[in-house]
Amino acid sequence: MVPRLPRDHPGVGQPRHALLVVPIALIVMVTVVDILAPSSVHLGPFLVAAPAVTASFAGPRATVCVGALAVLAQAVVGAVRTSLVDLNHTFQLIALILMSAFAASFAARRERRERELTQLRSVATAAQEVVLKPLPQRIGPLRIASVYLAAESEAQIGGDLYAAARTEQGTRILIGDVRGKGLEAVGDAALLLGAFRGAAHRQADLPALVTFLEGTVSSDLDDPAAPDVATEDRGEAFITAAVMDIPDDEPVLHLINCGHPPPLLLRRGRVRPLETRHPAPPLGLTEFVETDLAAEAFAFEHGDITLLYTDGVIEARDRDGTFYPLAERVAGKADKGPDALLAHLRKDLLHHVGGRLGDDAAMVAIERRPSPS
Numbered sequence: 554m555v556p557r558l559p560r561d562h563p564g565v566g567q568p569r570h571a572l573l574v575v576p577i578a579l580i581v582m583v584t585v586v587d588i589l590a591p592s593s594v595h596l597g598p599f600l601v602a603a604p605a606v607t608a609s610f611a612g613p614r615a616t617v618c619v620g621a622l623a624v625l626a627q628a629v630v631g632a633v634r635t636s637l638v639d640l641n642h643t644f645q646l647i648a649l650i651l652m653s654a655f656a657a658s659f660a661a662r663r664e665r666r667e668r669e670l671t672q673l674r675s676v677a678t679a680a681q682e683v684v685l686k687p688l689p690q691r692i693g694p695l696r697i698a699s700v701y702l703a704a705e706s707e708a709q710i711g712g713d714l715y716a717a718a719r720t721e722q723g724t725r726i727l728i729g730d731v732r733g734k735g736l737e738a739v740g741d742a743a744l745l746l747g748a749f750r751g752a753a754h755r756q757a758d759l760p761a762l763v764t765f766l767e768g769t770v771s772s773d774l775d776d777p778a779a780p781d782v783a784t785e786d787r788g789e790a791f792i793t794a795a796v797m798d799i800p801d802d803e804p805v806l807h808l809i810n811c812g813h814p815p816p817l818l819l820r821r822g823r824v825r826p827l828e829t830r831h832p833a834p835p836l837g838l839t840e841f842v843e844t845d846l847a848a849e850a851f852a853f854e855h856g857d858i859t860l861l862y863t864d865g866v867i868e869a870r871d872r873d874g875t876f877y878p879l880a881e882r883v884a885g886k887a888d889k890g891p892d893a894l895l896a897h898l899r900k901d902l903l904h905h906v907g908g909r910l911g912d913d914a915a916m917v918a919i920e921r922r923p924s925p926s
Contacts, residue, residue, distance in 0.1 A: 572610050576603035576619045584626040588633050597627050597645045604653040608660035616660040620653025684743045688717050688917065690892075692724045693801045696920040698891035700899050704865070704910045712738030713863045713915035716746050718753030723801045725753045725762070728861040728917055729794035729836075730813065745770060745792055745836070759798045760846040763809050763833065766794070770836040791835040795861060797919075799853065804921070806859065807848040811835050814867060817880060818851065819858040819887040819894075824880045827851050827859070858887045858894065858920045865914030866898075869906045877905050891918030 580603050587596040604620035611619075627649055631642030688699045699715055712731035717724060727749045731738040748769040749762075756762035770792055793813040799806045808816070808827055812835035815826040829849045834842040853859065860883060869877040882901055887894050895918050902914065 573607070573615065573619070576607045577622065579603050579606070580619075580623050580626050584630055587630045592634065595641065595645075597630055597642070598648075600627055601649055601652045604656040608656040608663070611660060612664045613657045613661040616657040617653065620649070620656060623653065624649050684739065684746060685714060686716070688715065692717060692719060694922050695724055695799060696891055696922055697917065698895045699917045700895045700915070702865070702899065702902070702910055702914040704913050712742055713865065713913040714742040714746055715861070715915055715917050716749050716753075718750060720754050720798075724799045725749075725759075726797040726799065726861065726917065726919065727753075727794060728813065728863065728915065729792050730863040730865075730913075730915075731792050732790065741770075741792060745794070759796060759807050759809055759848040763794075763796055763811065763836075763846050766796070767811075767836050767839055771839065791837040793835045793864075797859075797861075798848065799919070799921070804852060804854045805850045806853040807850050809833055809846060809848050812838075814862060814864055816862075817860040817883060818853070819860060819883060820854070820856075822885045822887075824884050826880070853921055855921050855923050858891055858918055860894070861917040861919070863913065863915045865910060865912035866902060866916060868912060869902060869910055869914065871905050872907060877902055887920075891920050894918050 580600060583596050583599045587594075590596060600623040603623045604616050607616045607619040624646060627642065627646050631639055631646070635642065685701065688697050690697060697717065701713065701715075713729070714731070715726070715728045717726050719725075727746075729742070729745060731741040731745075745766060748766055752762060752765045756765055791812070794811045795813040795816060796809050796811070797806050797816075798808075808829060810827075810829045811833045815828050818825045818827055831844070831847060831849070833844050833846055862879065867877060867879050871877075879898075882898065883894065886897050895916055898916060903910075
């Protein structure tokens with residue numbers, strides 16, 4: 554069901570009354586100057602600008618009212634300068650009426666389009682809450698913050714993804730990046746997120762969980778009901794992912810990296826990338842690259858912060874083509890916790906690219922706190 558919008562919503566064709574001063578002032582100015590101008594000068598055709606300008610920001614009713622006011626002004630000019638039956642003014646009136654009607658129809662179409670876009674934004678927001686659920690701020694001994702920045706200004710979700718799941722012994726975290734964009738990428742992200750949420754608490758160890766996720770992605774690529782994919786393009790359909798298992802009672806984290814950028818460990822002002830010695834291939838590529846999945850352990854002590862991110866962060870460029878130096882920008886910024894860290898990174902990243910990203914970007918910051926006694 555599409556959410557219904559309030560009648561006073563600013564994006565649903567409500568006239569911005571302050572802006573109506575502009576076309577009305579234009580009508581008054583053209584009328585006065587036309588009356589005072591020499592008989593050889595005719596400014597009446599400029600009156601058509603008033604309904605045209607109104608149609609750019611107001612609805613059809615306001616456009617019709619401004620158009621009617623412009624027609625009345627043209628009639629006043631005709632009556633003062635010559636007469637209403639003067640051929641020149643008659644044709645100007647007819648043309649003004651027709652152009653006002655055209656402007657009103659344009660305003661109605663624009664208003665309908667704005668209403669549809671507003672409804673689509675509402676649906677996208679609802680879809681985001683279902684597909685990419687917000688991560689809880691606290692899970693066991695962990696404090697978590699997350700941020701998602703969509704490359705498209707109207708988009709809420711894309712191919713980047715993250716999720717968290719609670720187990721009996723600790724917490725499992727997933728971050729991933731689907732190759733591609735658009736609805737297909739969103740569908741692949743939803744598939745992987747659903748598989749992770751359904752299996753994270755059932756699979757005994759991390760390699761078993763990643764094997765299950767790989768099987769889910771691969772089986773979707775082999776689905777006969779799915780759109781046909783050329784054989785040479787099969788190797789380009791994949792999802793990079795990093796999967797973590799963080800026990801509650803041990804100061805470690807276990808990581809399997811499937812072709813994803815390595816997480817960063819922030820400890821006492823220093824930054825260390827968590828590079829695995831035996832990285833796994835991206836999900837969906839096991840038929841091309843055989844590997845034995847094995848989780849690697851890294852120290853994760855109280856006060857440490859682990860930063861997971863997608864390549865949209867480190868591949869973001871400024872005007873000179875310089876990549877965003879993530880490791881440099883996080884150094885010394887973790888002392889106020891994960892929320893403050895991501896708030897800083899979000900602002901700094903958007904400043905680096907000039908306010909618009911070329912690719913979706915997601916970040917998750919995880920801090921280990923002392924377990925409650």
